[in-house]
Amino acid sequence: MSSETGETGKAGVIISPQNENPMDKFAHVVLDDVLYNLVHDLLMKVHRDEKMARANTAAIKVETLARNTMEGATTDPKPDVEVETDAAIYKDGKVTLKGNPLKTTKEIICPRCHLPRLVHPTDGKGAKKPEPGVVYCKKHPYVEKPGYDIYGQTWVAPGPGRGKKKKDQKLDPNDPSSPAPGLEGGAKDRPPNVLSFPSATCSKCKRCILVTRLNNHMGSCIGNSGRNASRAAAQKISNGNNAGGSQNNDNTPPGSQKGTPLPGSRAASPRKRDGDEFDEDADDSDAINQKKKKLKPNALTKKVILKAKSPATTGTHKKDKTKGSSMLHVEQKVDDDVKGSTVQVAPKKVSNAKGISPAKKIKLGPSKPPLPPPANKKGKRDRDMESESSGTLSSPPR
Amino acid sequence: MAARPTTPASPKNHKIKAPQQGQPVYGCEHIQRLFNQDQATTNTSIQHYKAILRCVFDTNPIISQTAKSLDGQIITSLTPTYLCLQCPSTLTDDDRQKHGSKKSHRFYVDSRDGALYCQMCDDIVWDPTFEDLRLRKLGTASFFTSRKRKHEELFSSADPLRDNPTYISANTTAVSCKANGLRGIYNAGATCYQNVVLQSFLHNPILRNFYLSDGHQSSSCETPHCLSCAMDDMFQDFYVQENTNGYTAANILSGFWISEKKAFENLVTTKEQDAHEFFQFLAEELHERNGDGKKPETGSEHSCNCIIHQIYYGKLQSTTTCQNCQGVTNQVQSFLDLSLPLENLGHKKGKKAPRPPKLTLQECLDEEYIKSDKCEYRCNNCSSMQQARRQTSIKRLPNVLSIQLKRFEYKQGRHERAAKIDTPVQFPLELNMLPYTSRAKGQDVRESFELARSCVYDLISVVVHVGEMDTGHYVSYCRVGDQVSSVFSPWRRRRERLTGGGGVGVCAKWFAFNDHKVELAQKSDVLNSRAYLLFYIVRSLS
CATH class of the missing domain: 1.20.1270 (Substrate Binding Domain Of Dnak; Chain:A; Domain 2)
Structure with missing residues (x-):
């Protein structure tokens, strides 16, 4: 098949020995x-x-x-x-x-920026010093140097003194502080080609998070999973009420109609059901009816406070408050709380209030009132109610 | 030689390529003289060149490799021969000089790659006119742009104003020469399985062209937390920005967390996941954002014009033959990727050889798409359960073929656990898929070189899983540059012309991506890796 009949082919590199068959x-x-x-x-x-x-x-x-x-x-x-x-x-x-x-032609000019191209890398394998005073095209030959990337960059190894073995550094999916693998070097004095890990803004809570922790953060912030999620959520519920519940809101996935899928709400929902049952059982009781009346304006007052509108409604609110105070000390406190908190987050709440269908709001109302007289139980119930309502308010996506 | 196809007489006058800024009009002074003689010479030269290219690429290579020496001896050579542009003779390297001085024919075409040799320069010349024809032949299997795949016509530019170079330069700012799409992606905490898939998307030239030509503009998209917008932003960041630092895929990640795909619910955790599942997730999500909105149903024939379907989806045909009545049932279904089991094949081979089994990709494909298997099935003709032969082949090949080697399996038995199969599988840089297509079944395709050429795939990226099942890490390799087909893909429009990344004219280079770190890679590194996912791109969009 070969064009040559001699001892070798065209390249002349592989030569067969003499006297070969x-x-x-x-x-x-x-x-x-x-x-x-x-x-x-x-x-x-x-x-x-x-x-x-x-x-x-x-x-x-x-x-x-x-x-x-x-x-x-x-x-x-x-x-x-x-x-x-x-x-x-x-x-x-x-x-x-x-x-x-x-x-x-001896040199190569970049067809786009019309500057000469650098033909040798500036570092690593085959590197040559570029001629001083020449402005080169920004497209440089890639650097081939162990421990450095193609641009001659390297990264600061994350946090010294974490007591991590190299093996651990490789990958530990459960650990939020797990650094990105493949890091080498990392000088202390940080020359310009040594980069550090950047931070990114979480698209949900707008907080700045170190990139290596972003996934875990999103897990707890959006996805509501991860190791610390339940603990953090429980903490938020227990002391987050005074803060107006706006942080709790963040845990609700947008579009979810179920409200806050947090352990707190899990605890609340069965009791809510209890309340509903109770409501049905004792429907014709006078006290309930009275409270029902009371609570409808209550829901209204929330709105009124938010919008700060007509004096007439404020009047009902006041009246309502005085009426309620005799019976429900704690519930009144709720009103105050809402008032206090809405000062800060008023615009948000307005949009939230719009997002809820009125039917739902009314339904939410009656679920609350059937509070039996004992004061301490009442208090507990109210607290549940509050977390519940804040959860519902948060549900429309922002 | 004589077998060269005759060119039909065309009344059309062939034109040389219009002069472009920053480019000489001719490859050398001698081609300039050839083209400036008269229109008839230009016509015959271009027609001959086309005929030679057809001979080189679309016929049995033995034709172009066979030369007739001056003394009448017929020689078939393994090494390149030279086809005279001015007469229908094929010459060997040695006879070329003599033929030139005898007949004053100065231009020859290399039989291996269709390159033009000028005897007076004593060098290969890359003339814009001829080179354009050659690339078209290589990239589209024809000389005409109109013969693209039908659905792609939908996307081809219908706006002459927008394609006008002066309009482009007046309305855009030139992208920095530094922006070339080579950046790492930071690991946001066990997200390397996402990074490798994102890199393979980023270095998919068709997808790149789609996004860079405003295929999905994040500025005009209304969907909140749209993953396609996040992709668009990422493509812009990679190919337009000058930044060489790693990329923080925060939007992709949050889009991923927010997405409510039931099938991928398990995937959304802070733990390390399967890259293949993430690939499926991303493909389906992008399909929904760009496509007809219908959910891609697995197991059915789903056709969609969205970019994801045009790139990744192919069709499988399974033919079931009843062993009783010989009745044949055909079933067609779409596929996003080909999943190849390694386990059984590895065992089979392992029995024969005492050494640890070594497989090739072709062997795995043979097992799935050439060999048939037995199955039980309910035959309509016989109205009973019958033994049947089932045979699966590829009905339509995708533009980008994704192959998963099933390295992870769930071991049944006493110790139920997932295990990793570490069997090395050899895979080629260039893959011929013709034997696995439905067209190759039952007919002799050995002589259809044009068909074979349309089934040739080039490796573009490899996803590798290193380490153990639970503590492993994903890295990937991607090829950049030298993709002829990408030049002719319909989405290559104005911004692509301004951005530098890839394209013909740059020798292909391989890069290793390890999260935020990008390094040069040798072909041997790529080919010796224990691939988990393989992405092949079709060489010519026929």
Whole structure:
């Protein structure tokens, strides 16, 4: 098959020994030819890249020259002049080559920014110092140096003194402080090519989180999972009430109609059901009816406070409050709480209030009132109610 | 030689490529002279070149590799021969010089890659006109842009104003030469399984062209926490920004957390997950954001014009033949990826050889898409359960073929646990999928070189899982540059022309991505890796 009948193929690299039998010789020749083809293909690619880049460089240079010869009129992309360089001719807005650009043109100019290209990397394998004073194109050859990336950058190893073994550093999915693997080096004095890990803003709570902890943060912030989620949630519920419940709101996935899927609400919901049952059982009791009346305005008052609107409604609110105070000391406190908190988060709450269907609000109302007289139990119940309502309020997505 | 297809006489005058700024009009002075003789010479030269390219790429290579020496001897060579552009003779390297001085024919075409050799320069010349034809041939299997896949026509630019180069330069700011899409992605805490998949998406030239040509603009999208918008932002950040620091995929991550896909609920945790599942998740999510809104149903034939379907989805055909009545049932279903089991094959091979089994990708594909298996099935003709032969083949190949090697399996038995199969699987840089297609079944395709060429795939990225099952880590390799097909993909529009990333003209380089760290990789590193996911891109969009 080979074009040669001699001892070797076209590449002339694999030479069969003397006195080999014909089949073996043939095999050597074929192997040699295959090697030739490999080199040929590789060479073609490199040749193409290089020669086209040089030819384009010659064209760019002569075009620039043409524009510069036209005094001042550099805006015209095709000036009507005739210029010539060693490598190319510019005539009638066309560029033609003179000779082989591989011979006539020595450097490569970036076709976009018209700055010379750096041909050697500045660091690592095959590095050469770039000529001082030359402004190069920003596209540099890639650096090949152990411990550094293609731009010659390296990263600060996260937090010293964490007592982590290298193995642990590799990957520990459960650990929120698990650093990104593959870190090497990390000088203390931080030269400019040593980067540190950035922070990112959580799209939900807008807090700045170190990137290595972002997933865990989102787990607890959006997805409500992760190791600390339940603990954090419980904490928020227990002391977050005074803060107006706005932090609790964050735990509700947008679009969810169920309200806050936190342990707190899990505790609350069965009791709510209890209340409903109770409501049905004791529907005709006078006390309940009275409270029902009371609570409807109560829901209204919330709105009123938020909008701070007509004096008439405020009147009912006041009246309502005085009426209620005799019976429900704690519940009144709730009102106060809401008042206090809404001062800060008023606009948000307004939109929230809009988002809830009135039917739901009314339904929420009656679930609350059936409070039996004992005061301490009442208090507990109210607290539940509060967390519940704040959860419902939060449900529309922001 | 004589077998070269005859060119139909065309009344059309062939034109040379219009002069472009920053580029010479001709490859060398001698081609300039050739084209400036008269229109007839230009016509014949271009027609001959086209015919030669067809001969080189679409016929049996033996034709272009066979030369007739000056003394009449027929020689078939393994090494390249030279096809004369000015007459229908094929010459060996040695005879080329003599032929030139005898007939004054100065231009020859290399039989391996269709490159043009100029005898007067004594060098290969890359003439814009000829090179354009050659790339078109390589990239689309034809010389005409109109013969693209039908659905892609929907996306081809219908706005001549927007394609006007002066309009482009007037309305855009040039992107920095530094922005090349090579950046790492920070690990946000056990998210390397996401990073590797994102990198494979980022270095998918078709997807890149789609996003960079405003296929999905985050500025005009209304959907809150849209993952496609997050992708758009990421593509902009990678290919437009000058930053070389790692990227923080916060929006992707939050979109992932917020997404309410039931099928992927288990995936949304702070723990390390399966990259393949994340790939499926991302593909489905992007399909829903860009496509017809229908859920991609697995197991049915789902056609959609969205970018994800056009890139990743192919069709499988399973043919069930009843052993009793010989009745044939065909079933077609879409696939996002090909999942290849390693376990059984590994055992089979392991029995034969005492050494640890070593598989090739082709062997795994043979097992799934060439061999048939027995199954029980209810035959309609016989109205009873029958033994049947089932055979699966690929009905339509996707533009980007994703292959999963099932390295993770759930071991049944006393110790139920998931285990990793570490069997090395050799995979090629260039994969021919023709044997696994439905068209290859039952007919001889050995002579259809054009068909075979349309089934050739090039490796573009590899996702590797290193380490143990629970404590492992994902890294990936991606190829950048030298993708002929991407140049002709319909989404290559104005911004792509300004951005530097990839494209023809740059020798392909491999890069290793390890979270935020990007390094140069050798081909041997890539090929010796224990691949988990493989992404191949079709060489020519036929």
